[in-house]
Amino acid sequence: MRSTGSCCVLTDDVIACAEIVRRADPPRFQAVMAAPVAARAMLFPIYAFNVEVARAPWVTAEPMIAEMRLQWWRDVLGEIRAGGSVRRHEVATPLARVLDARGAALLDDLIEARRWDIARDPFADEADFNRYIEATSVNLMQVAARALGPAEAEVIRDAGYALGLANWFRAIPALEAAGRRPLPDGRAAAVQALAADGLGRLARARAHRSGVSSAARPALLTLWEAGPVLRQARRHPRAVAEGTLGISAARSRLMLMWRAATGRW
Template identity: 75%
Template sequence: MSTAFDADVTACADLVRRADAPRFQAAMAAPVAARGVLFPVYAFNVEVARAPWVTSEPMIAEMRLQWWVDALEEIRAGGAVRRHEVVTPLARVLDAEGAGLLIDLIEARRWDVERAPFEDEADFTRYIEATSGNLIRAAARALGPAEEDVLRDAGFALGLANWFRAIPALEAAGRKPLPDGRPEAVRMLAREGLRRLAKARTARADVSSAAAPALFPLWETGPVLRAAMRRPASVAEGALDPAPARSRFGLMLRALSGRW
């Protein structure tokens, strides 16, 4: 698959830089060829993640999501694909299964449009695995071989950490972002995220060096989850962000060593 770093990929990188700084920094720590894969995947995620929030009209949000489903169906079919600064480079790096993973991601994102609370913890877990998990799986698949179970565990841990960080904004928007917001329930969720993160890292050997950059976004996951477990109130307070200098140093070390 082509990973040419052309004007479209540059536009994708700029979109990710503006809207998803942690993933932008993680992609910039990757080899140049990997960036040509990661930026279109991450730009797609930016577009889909914000689609339900740029309008108060559910029908318009659904139409935006359906547009992306239709574009991915074109990629999955292997024929002509619509011209678009994100779709065009995305079509160069996804195979049919990768496109299918991202279609499933969009289907999970319909929760953001419906704005109903999660039914239970299992429902919440499915959402995190289908959004963050499928994103990591699609990115890794486009880069190189990796064990699916490792990617699922890593994707859940990363998605949970990012979700915790987003909770103040979600609550301000009138959402109920957790099935159980009590401190003990938040602590248990954080503990489960850390368990799955540790499990994924124990199996690093099952992720090829080519696919490893798809897991570089995990660089802040451990500190965020540990902070949430130590003091669950920090989730609602928006006080989970690691110290910037220490965090950047951690990313640099992981990128140099490959030990995501």
């Protein structure tokens, strides 16, 4: 991470990033708001970047325009990796304060994976699907964690995959409505197997909580609903396509409050 005093201040740009996340990704917004203020200033630009990149392929029916939007963000990351001046933008400017070259490289891989959303081809197989989840979710969590403090890569990899899979399951009805084929195998048994794998990875990550420093823990608060969602998908795989995964708002708030207070993400 880059170490500057301004990176831990809730500047106007960071507040703008928070509003982007609040509108487009409420669960991550809630997780960040449960974190210390200094961590919020680091996390909101990263998650606002993710929002901008994730929605780029969907705001236009023209693949060329979508490619141009993604390329704009790749150019931003290139400027950050180069270590020189970075273009003025409400997300790019605070992002440059919290990313180093390695973090920029991880996010560049995330953008490359998002090109799947433009091509709209089905996943070739489960390995292809896993690569997408790893690039879009694991990379994001790695960047968020390393911006805050030390964390073992394997713990973040397992946690990030579990979160990515849970979020993907919840997005499947919208993806199918848009004409996509979001899973390499949508049969109930295959969904159950994926959910079981996600739960196994989540359990493995939590068994090694000590591998995540206290400073980096806020980056993993986004996991708070992953377990219940994956358990529901394993028990009732039809709920994935039906769009009925999730827990009550009251239970969700209590779970997040408990995990934030105890540090047991």
